[in-house]
Amino acid sequence: MSQVFPRFDGDLYAGEHMVSELASEFGTPLYVYDAKVIESTYRQFTAEFEGIDLLMAYSVKANSNLDILRRLFNLGSGADIVSLGELHRCLKAGVQPERVVFAGVGKTELEMEAALEAGILAFNVESESELRLLNDVAHRMGKRAPVSIRVNPDILIDTGHEYTRTGHSESKFGIPSDRAVDVYLWAAEQPGLEIVGIDVHIGSQILESDLYKRAFNEVLKIANELDRKGINLNFIDLGGGYGIGYSDEDGIAMSTFANAIVPIVKDSGLKLILEPGRFIVGRAGVLITKVLYVKGEGSKKFVVTDSGMNDLIRPSLYGGFHRIEPVQLKDTNASTLVDVVGPICESGDFLARDREMPLPEEGGLLAVHTVGAYGFTMASNYNSRPRAAEIVVDGSEVVLARRRETVDDLIRGELLPNGTLSS
Ligand code: LLP
Numbered sequence: 001m002s003q004v005f006p007r008f009d010g011d012l013y014a015g016e017h018m019v020s021e022l023a024s025e026f027g028t029p030l031y032v033y034d035a036k037v038i039e040s041t042y043r044q045f046t047a048e049f050e051g052i053d054l055l056m057a058y059s060v061k062a063n064s065n066l067d068i069l070r071r072l073f074n075l076g077s078g079a080d081i082v083s084l085g086e087l088h089r090c091l092k093a094g095v096q097p098e099r100v101v102f103a104g105v106g107k108t109e110l111e112m113e114a115a116l117e118a119g120i121l122a123f124n125v126e127s128e129s130e131l132r133l134l135n136d137v138a139h140r141m142g143k144r145a146p147v148s149i150r151v152n153p154d155i156l157i158d159t160g161h162e163y164t165r166t167g168h169s170e171s172k173f174g175i176p177s178d179r180a181v182d183v184y185l186w187a188a189e190q191p192g193l194e195i196v197g198i199d200v201h202i203g204s205q206i207l208e209s210d211l212y213k214r215a216f217n218e219v220l221k222i223a224n225e226l227d228r229k230g231i232n233l234n235f236i237d238l239g240g241g242y243g244i245g246y247s248d249e250d251g252i253a254m255s256t257f258a259n260a261i262v263p264i265v266k267d268s269g270l271k272l273i274l275e276p277g278r279f280i281v282g283r284a285g286v287l288i289t290k291v292l293y294v295k296g297e298g299s300k301k302f303v304v305t306d307s308g309m310n311d312l313i314r315p316s317l318y319g320g321f322h323r324i325e326p327v328q329l330k331d332t333n334a335s336t337l338v339d340v341v342g343p344i345c346e347s348g349d350f351l352a353r354d355r356e357m358p359l360p361e362e363g364g365l366l367a368v369h370t371v372g373a374y375g376f377t378m379a380s381n382y383n384s385r386p387r388a389a390e391i392v393v394d395g396s397e398v399v400l401a402r403r404r405e406t407v408d409d410l411i412r413g414e415l416l417p418n419g420t421l422s423s
Helices: 019-026 035-047 066-074 084-092 109-118 128-140 177-188 209-228 254-268 278-284 314-318 407-411
Strands: 011-014 030-034 054-059 078-081 100-102 122-125 145-152 193-199 235-237 271-274 285-295 301-305 324-326 335-341 350-358 365-369 389-394 397-402
Touching: 011 019, 019 030, 019 285, 019 365, 019 389, 030 035, 030 278, 035 054, 035 066, 035 278, 035 389, 066 084, 066 389, 066 397, 078 084, 084 100, 084 109, 100 109, 109 128, 122 128, 122 193, 122 235, 128 145, 128 177, 128 193, 145 177, 145 209, 177 193, 177 209, 193 209, 193 271, 209 235, 209 254, 278 285, 314 350, 324 350
Parallel strands: 030 389, 054 078, 054 271, 078 100, 100 122, 122 145, 145 193, 193 235, 235 271, 301 335
Antiparallel strands: 030 285, 285 301, 285 365, 324 365, 335 350, 389 397
């Protein structure tokens, strides 16, 4: 696996900057993203699909920082969104609305109205009730809502954790394959709906291309049946989920994926939409945290850092593995078995458990790798802790892409003892 954040003379770098200096300037905990890595990953990804009509709809939930979004939209990316908040971010960051698809099982009327107003490419509809409401809302607004049905193909995949599997019948997502044609036939009759495509998303952190081929063929069968019934689709949206390497494993081989998918897309004559999130930004982010204390008498040591599950919840929530290493490596650091834990008052608050690593010194810095996706976007204010700052490094340039929250940010909007709302 190539090193995204390289080391020279024992010091970790982001772009042309020493990470320890960035931490001195911006404080910790600190999310650092490498813009060049994001941009080159985006370019490599899209290059695999030359010759077919592809819309790359970056999955905003992975990392929704405005600066990252702006950079991706400048490269021509569209967006896969799941909320009014994500729509707002995308519009602020300069997305072309006709490159936006809107997924999610719980869209509200307000969200439908805003997306219709913005003129998005498609609603990926996840239930028959949602479809009825969308028809009513669009009709009332004198519009036709562009619709693609999210089909649940009932494919169970080992994604590493049950919470990231979405394409099997026990999951809340999508409409069962065997209902899809009837639902399309109903939609075709409605004044507020316009059928534009079909959608499937089978899970996240998937490493095998063949599973996508299976999902594609499953929805293609439906598309062909619809064609015979006079309903023509413009696109197949194959969702996201393209896996990356967190420890020693390789990510999904994009060329293998493209080789499996491109010929069948060409044959189908349909446009392809892909919604990668993690694949584009995951490797490009590192969380810098400070070691506050090292404790423990026995064989097991606890390294207490200033970041915890509030900054990065993946280890606690999914047992997610993230490589952790000192920002400055010294020859004297002997390898020891440690738990890297945060300051949150929960036993489940850890960044790593039973990890062999050089024992860091109190006051030293640690880098938690591969956190560009589902790191900051899943951060919370639990225990009333301000969220971390985010910076983007681009070669020699550094921008503060989100300032560190203050304690006043934490109480904004709450009722003060004097009866006013804190601003
Ligand atoms: N499209 C749809 C419909 C999705 O539900 C998702 C992710 C994506 C695209 C993007 O998936 P990606 O390419 O990033 O894997 N928080 C979890 C991952 C949850 C994914 C939810 N949906 C984690 O940290 O692993």
